[in-house]
Amino acid sequence: MTVEDLAKLTPSGYPAVSLLMPTHRTAPDNQQDPIRLRNLLAETRRRLELDETVPHEVAAEVYDEIAAAADRVDLRHTGEGLALFASPGQVHVRMLESPVQERVVIADTYEVRDVVADAARRHRYWALVLSEQPTRLWSGDGPDLVEVTSHGFPFTHEGPGGLLGLPRDYGQEPSKHERERHRQFFRDIATALGAIDKLDSRPVFVLGVERYLSHFAEAWQRPIAGTVTGNYDHAGAHDVYQLLAPRLAAYTAMEQVAALEALDAARGANRFAAGLPEVWSLAHQGRGAHLLVEEGYHSPAWVHEDHLHPPNQEPHTETAGVLLDDAVDDIVEWVARQGGDVTFVGDDSLAADGRIALIVRY
Known part of the structure; x- marks a missing residue:
């Protein structure tokens, strides 16, 4: 799948199960991976069975699909992470080169942000x-x-x-x-x-x-x-x-040099944005044509009323804010979903731009 395909990955219906876990490349650390995967599968089964909106036969079908996919994964040969997605009649498996936060999510959509960012970093x-x-x-x-x-x-x-x-x-x-x-x-x-x-x-x-x-x-x-x-x-x-x-x-x-040259041209034409809050806002508006991000840049952030706030500035209002564990990966997903390009560049390449910049469509 392309980065855009992953960003637009759509479940067949509810429940859409996303199982993500970090993995290890070598022994002895990788000996814990099968145990962690079994525990996450048990958590998946428990939560499906407790969800009163899911018929028993559908819960059993989705669990069997994701468990069967997990059985086919060779945990002796992995990268830094594993992602399993399943919905009625549908299952997807993705080995990741970037570490992920361990979690099981059951929702209307798949939790693809980490997977999209990982795919964008790969070539x-x-x-x-x-x-x-x-x-x-x-x-x-x-x-x-x-x-x-x-x-x-x-x-x-x-x-x-x-x-x-x-x-x-x-x-x-x-x-x-x-x-x-x-x-x-x-x-x-x-x-x-x-x-x-x-x-x-x-x-x-x-x-x-x-x-x-x-x-x-x-x-x-x-x-x-x-x-x-x-x-x-x-x-x-x-x-x-x-x-x-x-x-x-x-x-x-060569791609990184070309992307930085394109950013300079966009800067001269005033068709660019820099810094996490502004780039996040424009990406969510669908205006991102080409995103440039430093390889090592990650940042949590608070989202409140369509605005991004630093992780140490939790909004204290009647409407609760949402904490993103990585706003950078969220931006990558949104740009890819809208068909924009994503290029990761070397650290310090965008020091003057807050480590992230966006060439906008208009």
């Missing part, structure tokens, strides 16, 4: 490993890669010059025929990748020998985020990520 991309036997496409989400098996992938070169070998008829030039078959093979790959990228546009990284990279670049005719030269026919998900890690870091740095 989704396509990793294309070029080969005749075969070309494979990986869907990358941070360090996690999953092979794509649709739209013809993986592609195997089965025609002349591939599995069938080259024709040897008199008067025919094998090298010329081979070049044309190769070009067609890579045109087919580019067409298939284009169809996938149209559904979910991401930066494209390509791995392969020089000849294959040249053929694909000729067929793709769009910017390639980065390349790795070499033969990686048998590379697995972990190998592909390790090869791409330096290119991903370089691409991220």
Whole structure:
């Protein structure tokens, strides 16, 4: 799912259960994770059964869905957090690279703020490993890669010059025929990748020998985020990520520079906002075109009558305020929900802007 998809994740109906818990990457800390998950599932069951507005059979169905999803999670290989969402006939699982506050929420909507912010901090991309036997496409989400098996992938070169070998008829030039078959093979790959990228546009990284990279670049005719030269026919998900890690870091740095330059242009045109209260207000109005946030910036805040107040200034009025545990993540969710872009930049990059800034639509 894209960041915007996560922000707009909608339950099928009531009850919408959100289960979030921190996890641990290594032993011995990760030995407590199965116990904590069982306790949260027990809390989920208890609260569903106590909710008088939920028919017994619906409560049982939703609990069974979220419990079954939890059983499929391999807690030996996790990041910093786990999110499970379930409603009647629907369940979603998300492994997180950012820590979350442990909680179970039963409401009309899913508690997606932490998940959206985590997804915005991560970098989704396509990793294309070029080969005749075969070309494979990986869907990358941070360090996690999953092979794509649709739209013809993986592609195997089965025609002349591939599995069938080259024709040897008199008067025919094998090298010329081979070049044309190769070009067609890579045109087919580019067409298939284009169809996938149209559904979910991401930066494209390509791995392969020089000849294959040249053929694909000729067929793709769009910017390639980065390349790795070499033969990686048998590379697995972990190998592909390790090869791409330096290119991903370089691409991220380039994105941050571009975002800061866009902010400078918006500042000159008076189309920007800075500081937590003003950015929060404009984001909730749907005016956020591009949000920039320092990587390490988190801040609780009070919300009262559509205004944001610092965490040490609790409003004392007849109408109670609501304490947000992280107003930054709340802003990220709202901007993403409205189709805006989110870029996390290095700490101190926005020191003059209160560590957060927004390019507005109008």
